[in-house]
Amino acid sequence: MEEKKSYPRLLCDLGLLERNANEVTRRCHDQGIRVAGVVKGINSQRPMVERFARGGCDQLASSRLSQLAAFADLGLPTMLIRVPMRSEVEGVVRLADYSLQSDRAVLDAVEAACERQGKTHKVILMADLGDLREGWWDKEELVQAALHVEKELPHVILAGIGTNLGCYGAIKPTVEKMEELAELAEKVETAVGRELEIVSGGATTSYLLVHRHEMPKKINHLRVGEGILLCYDFKYEWGVTDIEYLSSHVFTLQTEVVECRSKPSYPVGEIFVDAFGGRPTYEDRGVRRRALIGIGKLDMGSSAQLIPREEGITYLGGASDLTILDVEECPRQLQAGDILEFDISYSEMAFLTAAADVTVEYIG
Template sequence: MESDKMNPKVTIDLAKLRHNARVMTEKCNEYGIAIAGVTKVFGGRPEIAQAMIDGGIQYLADSRVENLKKMKDLSLPKILLRLPMISRVDDVVKYCDISLNSEVETIIALSQAAEKQHKTHKIILMVDLGDLREGIFDSQALKLALDEIKNLKGIKVVGIGTNLTCYGGVIPDEENLGRLIAYASEIEAVLGTKLEIISGGNSSSIYMVQEGRMLEEVNLLRLGEAIVLGTESAYGNVIPGTHQDIFQLEAEIIEIKEKPSIPIGKIGMDAFGNKPSFEDKGVRKRAILAVGKQDIGTHAIRPVNVNVIILGGSSDHLIVDITDCDMQHQIGSTLTFDLTYGALLSLMTSEYIYKQMNDTKPRP
């Protein structure tokens, strides 16, 4: 196949992705929890999102309107995860069924855009439970916001949500999610209606589902990492029955040389303003791969071959130690790496990384 010659690349096993989505949806559905599959990590590519749909997710969720636009022909309701930019409200209403909101001014603009498009745009109000990213911060602010938006036309408040772990590292638990439920009751009292959605967070909330501790009122989770990597993000544990190798990086070797393990000369800053340090292991066999920080950022990747040691890199190069590898590598051969969420996000965004989708099993 021509795609086999394209490097560097991320390979994507769609069958394994469907499997992970199915594992997560079946587990969460046992507790009455629907899943919004987060698609931003793979740039909203419709063919990858379809694999998640085939696995049973009930919503598509992304931070970028552009990605939701790519998926406009997919049948599930679409949620905008990042708070809408007031300059983009027309597109938000056009391409998103639901958006997460915390600013009254933006909600008013969404109302006006929805009326202009003869639509009703659905709103999930976000509350901040201590992680200090987005969200209304207390009961008084929530009441003031509700007083301003409760009679707006063109919008409908359908739910409440929160984000935990992403910024402040605050782990979901019965106490903070209990406050989410209390806020939900306040909203229902003001609006005089039952909320359709109580969204109790992201992949960091999965451990509570696994342990049977999730509050029964929570009926939606927004899951990216749990599906695409098979790990929960509160403690970084593997989720039983899932695959961790759905997405892998393959990078081509462009140089193999034996060199000292410590640079020769006075050490200053590297290309990114850091002063590196080195351990003297003598002369080692080193390989340079045609991928770099422009593609991966500073995020961690893990060699599939445990005898490969990542030494470092620059914008366009990844330098590894292959001295202890059993197999003989040569110029033009490739090394394979498992990915963290941050690395996957960067690689799938990079236009210099080829994306190869494999499907080892037919769709259901």
Template sequence: MFPLIIINRKKLIDNIENVLKMSRENNIPYITFVVKAFSGNEEILSIINSTSLKSIGDSRIENLKKFQSLPIEKMLLRIPMLSEVRDVIKYADISLNSELPVIEALNAEAKAQNKIHDILIMFDLGDLREGLYYKSDYLPFIKKVLSLQNINIKGIGTNLTCYGGLIPDEIILNRLVQIKNKIENGFSIKLDIISGGNSSSVTLFNQNIIPKEINHLRLGESILFGKETSYSKEIKGLNHDVFLFQAEIIECKTKPSFPDGTITINSFGEVPQIEDKGMITRLILAIGKQDVILENLVPIDENLSILGGSSDHLILESKNNKYKVGNIVTFKINYPALVHLMNSNYVKKDFQ
């Protein structure tokens, strides 16, 4: 049945182990594998159990709830909502936090569940997503959190590149190290985890510029696609084709390339920008914008190119005549496409 996303188990396992090895070689012993792209699909459990992973992370507590059978750490990556505090304590071993009211609520719930809950306090080093701003007076915040009996500050962390596109470098990461030193010296405590970001920090591997205090990264795309995310470059020694996507042709006809009449906005409120190429062979596939951003698909056959589409249709131009109705077209995908396709109930998932 189609549409279908194919996940190569062996290549994914190889990437996991190789990234863990690369991280250790760069003096980062602690890696959390970010699994949010799988949308809680429980097929990932057997893959993780086949590796030496010690930690997984997801942005949604609903997904971590499905992974309770895994005998490894489960980290909630998105700072918690007040409305989900009970489930955070129940299903997450550790969570990322930046708001005192939420941490206080976590403390109360942890007490009710007779648990000590670990947290990473997030610091914004300039990318301007979540976290206490690094130039702010954050020590009073830390003091209040340290007074909470059922909360343990396991460490501190930051997120880079995802919103503001801030590239990690020695200067940026040393801001986190300075925060670490200020907290440890100010309160006579030891922070176990200094989390230096995500797959964008992998670009610093093998350059001897990652501060030695950074001992943890939260990695998704570098494992899944074998790419660092600062410059979107492929990492040597990793698989870059763990995922393939397939969709079925439902129409194959020779038609004009340009609409015949007055053009207005399309179904997504956009004015189509369509090139007049004369008569062309057009393929319609049974996949659409409801399932994926079409521009994030790349046909493996170089004779095919994406023209556009609508909610439920993808339209391709074919420069040869080998395709017919019922044929399957295979695509390479990127990380955003994986996230969308795995979240679509209309796309079949095949772990091979």
């Protein structure tokens, strides 16, 4: 008897995931760049993490120590990519081979933890090049912090420096920004009297410079997650059309229609606030057919970036447990029980892979 499927269901094509990892790492390696495969967006689900490793990633990275512990046995160096809280340095030393750092007091705490545990730990000092997230803004302070690690913290190893762009401030990684990082790396190297192991040029958004063969040679490390898992940002946010070697169909979200009928497109009554405190706006397009699917914000955060696989379907909005779609122009006459498929964005993937009521199924 065939097993009855439950929805919502997230399908992951492991073959496509491994191929994406291989395509990214091969191109990076050809340009002298190592890749930390970032798996925080999939909540370190084991079958997917294994494909990052098989696809050629040099390190495995996450922002959560609990996730690092889950794949420590895979044999690749591990990297914590959220600058750590001072309260968690014992776990940082125990579970991570590398960590990003941006505070001198935390570095001193890492040294003390290393001494207690009888271990050494490698650090990458972060430079803020304008995105206004983590990192030293005063570059001379970063150089002095590097000297402090090199000369005064015997258990902490200065592996290199790095930056983050395109996250909080949405600053575009450009050749000029990478050259700024390269110049800073050279200043640090002059100060400490040796070459750095790592000059980390950022995350997925920086990979476009590799794709276009524009990355300065001094940059020898990237932290890539979304570009391997989804390739959503390149194609749908950046408008990149010549990156066909990466698949944006690693994931397929399958959802079930729970209601489909014609209703007014503009709410009837006094508009106040929605269930999440928002004040939405609406366009009056008359009476139109709309479908409700059994998945909502509790499952995937904001669903606004869902991309329907069928023509004639557009996103209208969502609530805790339902998502509302305009299907007036959908050729298929949808009804309750029908299944709709979507491509997803990074934020939706991060929620879906952690959601208790979403079934994750692996294929390929």
